[in-house]
Amino acid sequence: MGNDTDSRLSQFRKGVVELAILALLHRGEAYGGEIVERLAGHPGLAISAGTVYPLLSRLKKSGLIDSLWRESPVGPPRKYYRLSAEGDVEFTAMAKAWDGVTDAMDGLLGKEVTR
Amino acid sequence: MNASNPEPVRGLSDASAELIETYFARVHSALLVSAAEECEEAVEDLREHIYEELSGTSGTPVDVARVLGELGTPEALAAECSAAATGGPRLAPAVRDGRSPLTGTLLGMPYELRLPTPERVAQRWWDPMEPKILVPRVFGLGWDVNFGAIAVRLGMIRPDDEDVPFGSVPEPWLALSALLPVLVAVAFAVLVALYQSALPPQVAVHWGITGAPDRFGSKESALLMPVAMTLLGLVILGMAWLRRRPPLSRVAAGALATMLCSISAATYGQQVVTAYAADEVGVLLPGMAFGLLVTFGLFVTLARIGRSVEMRRDLEGTSKKGSV
Numbered sequence: 001m002g003n004d005t006d007s008r009l010s011q012f013r014k015g016v017v018e019l020a021i022l023a024l025l026h027r028g029e030a031y032g033g034e035i036v037e038r039l040a041g042h043p044g045l046a047i048s049a050g051t052v053y054p055l056l057s058r059l060k061k062s063g064l065i066d067s068l069w070r071e072s073p074v075g076p077p078r079k080y081y082r083l084s085a086e087g088d089v090e091f092t093a094m095a096k097a098w099d100g101v102t103d104a105m106d107g108l109l110g111k112e113v114t115r
Numbered sequence: 116m117n118a119s120n121p122e123p124v125r126g127l128s129d130a131s132a133e134l135i136e137t138y139f140a141r142v143h144s145a146l147l148v149s150a151a152e153e154c155e156e157a158v159e160d161l162r163e164h165i166y167e168e169l170s171g172t173s174g175t176p177v178d179v180a181r182v183l184g185e186l187g188t189p190e191a192l193a194a195e196c197s198a199a200a201t202g203g204p205r206l207a208p209a210v211r212d213g214r215s216p217l218t219g220t221l222l223g224m225p226y227e228l229r230l231p232t233p234e235r236v237a238q239r240w241w242d243p244m245e246p247k248i249l250v251p252r253v254f255g256l257g258w259d260v261n262f263g264a265i266a267v268r269l270g271m272i273r274p275d276d277e278d279v280p281f282g283s284v285p286e287p288w289l290a291l292s293a294l295l296p297v298l299v300a301v302a303f304a305v306l307v308a309l310y311q312s313a314l315p316p317q318v319a320v321h322w323g324i325t326g327a328p329d330r331f332g333s334k335e336s337a338l339l340m341p342v343a344m345t346l347l348g349l350v351i352l353g354m355a356w357l358r359r360r361p362p363l364s365r366v367a368a369g370a371l372a373t374m375l376c377s378i379s380a381a382t383y384g385q386q387v388v389t390a391y392a393a394d395e396v397g398v399l400l401p402g403m404a405f406g407l408l409v410t411f412g413l414f415v416t417l418a419r420i421g422r423s424v425e426m427r428r429d430l431e432g433t434s435k436k437g438s439v
Contacts, residue, residue, distance in 0.1 A: 032275040053244035053274040060278065067278065069429035077426055079275055 009046075017047050019098060021055060022083065022091040025065060029082035031072075032056065056081060064090050126170045131179045135165055138183050145193030154196040160256045161186075161226055168222040182222065218251075225251035225258065234360075237280075237367030241414050243267050244274045262414045271415050276422040281362035283424040284417050289362055292369030292413055293352055296376045299406075300345050303380035310387045311338065319389040322399055328389050337386055341379035348375030366417060370410040377406025 020039060024030065030038070032053060039047045059065045064087035072078045083091060127135075139162045146154055165182060186192055218227045236253045243263030250261045263280075266272045277283065311334070319328030320337045348371060355368035381402020388398050 032273060048246070049274065050244070050246045056275060057244065057278070067275075069426040071430070077430060079273075079425075 013046060014051075017045060017051055018055060018059065019091075019094050020045055020047070021052070021059065022064065022087060022094065025081055025083045026088070026091050029080045031078040031080050033078075035081065059087070063087070127166075127174045127179075128176070130176045131169070131174045134176055134179045134183065135162065138186075138189050141189035142193050145190045146197060154193070157226070157255045158192075158196070161221065164221060164224060164226075164256055168224075185219070185221065224256055226256045227252055227254055234364055236371070237361075237363045240367055240370060241280055241363060241418075243272060243276070243280075243418070246274075262411050263418075265411065266415050266418065272418050272422065277418060277425065279361075279363075281366050281417050281421050283428075284362060284421040285424065288417060288420050289365060292366045292417065293356060293372075295409065295413060296348055296352060296369055296372035299373060299376040299380055300349060303341070303345060303376060303383060306380065306383055306387065307338065314387065314390055318386045320386070322385060322389070322397070324400070334386075338383070341382045344375045345379040348372035348379075366414070370413060373410050373413070374406045377402055377409070381405070 017039075020042075021035065024035060024038060035056070036047075036049045036052045039045060039052060056065070056067075060067055060081075063084055065081050066084050067079050067081050069077050070080050139158065142158055143155070146158070165179075169179065169182075219225070239250050239253050239259050239261065241263045242250070242261050243266060245261055246264055246267070248261055248264045248268070249258040252259050263272075263274075267274050281289065314334045316334060317331050318334045318337050319330070320332040320340075321328065321330035323329050352368045352372040355365045360368070381399050384402060385398040
């Protein structure tokens with residue numbers, strides 16, 4: 001029973017995490033460790049390195065983000081990620097869809113719609 | 116593995132044991148019908164595991180029925196297994212979303228009954244993006260080691276250093292991964308040429324942890340197993356290269372071949388040492404450790420070469436075009 005709950009939660013988190021990464025990169029480019037760390041700062045998302053890196057790789061393959069090695073101000077060069085033009089369009093669309101979903105869900109869950 | 120005979124009931128009630136036996140008898144007869152003997156061994160492991168976990172517990176028929184229920188009906192399990200083995204129409208959707216009985220966890224231990232593909236083997240051994248060091252076994256029951264996770268933990272690489280594992284590594288460097296097992300195989304052949312005729316007719320074929328022999332056999336039969344293992348490794352390696360598999364698969368084939376060849380050479384070396392030197396000199400364990408270390412070193416070295424190629428491409432590219 002607990003297992004089912006876990007797998008359901010991880011099902012819907014998967015989609016959310018993708019949007020979370022796009023949102024983070026929409027604010028500016030970042031390297032892998034930085035993305036992991038900043039997302040880990042939102043415990044509600046329950047995102048670990050094991051989720052972030054494969055997602056970055058998938059987003060890159062689908063062309064929504066680019067990566068580029070660059071000198072880092074401290075230490076060795078790092079691989080930085082940023083939104084591609086396509087990713088920018090996708091993010092805007094997804095963010096809009098997300099608003100719709102949260103409004104609807106807030107209603108269904110009986111919460112005040114604050115928006 | 117277990118010294119005790121699998122036939123007795125092992126602390127389970129007769130009714131519980133009968134449930135398990137009936138279930139696996141049906142799986143086996145279904146496998147016979149579909150001529151998918153490849154699955155037999157893994158299915159046998161599964162049965163052993165169920166016994167081991169349930170022995171000593173109360174293991175009521177209800178518990179047993181629930182555990183077996185997770186595997187689906189015996190016929191469905193056998194059908195999926197044979198479909199996967201023969202490459203026939205596999206139940207694709209169920210397999211893909213992970214609800215197939217062919218792969219999952221049983222009593223806390225992961226199992227995998229789909230036949231391994233080179234790509235899947237490669238991905239389990241070198242998956243730096245996956246932080247877990249122990250990953251579900253490629254085929255059968257238990258776990259495999261993810262060298263990628265170890266390299267990341269040790270700070271030798273970062274998970275996303277390479278876009279595609281070994282994808283940017285120049286071909287000559289990739290060839291190093293094929294050369295390595297060949298060198299070990301050659302060393303093994305040299306050992307055989309030097310010592311085989313001089314070995315006594317009876318040699319040790321099995322050793323305890325300290326290196327003391329505990330089983331003996333004729334020197335000809337003792338050579339058979341190491342030679343077969345070496346050849347198997349070289350065939351797997353050859354196939355991966357002839358079929359121009361992706362770089363990760365070719366490197367993994369090289370890693371597997373290196374391990375098989377090292378274990379073979381070490382087994383033979385141990386026979387020689389046992390015959391000529393003190394009983395207590397262990398070659399086998401150091402030999403296996405060597406195989407593992409060299410394999411790990413190979414993975415890490417290639418990953419770092421791939422990273423530096425990527426890095427050079429980006430850094431030089433940007434310095435020409437100016438900053439981004």
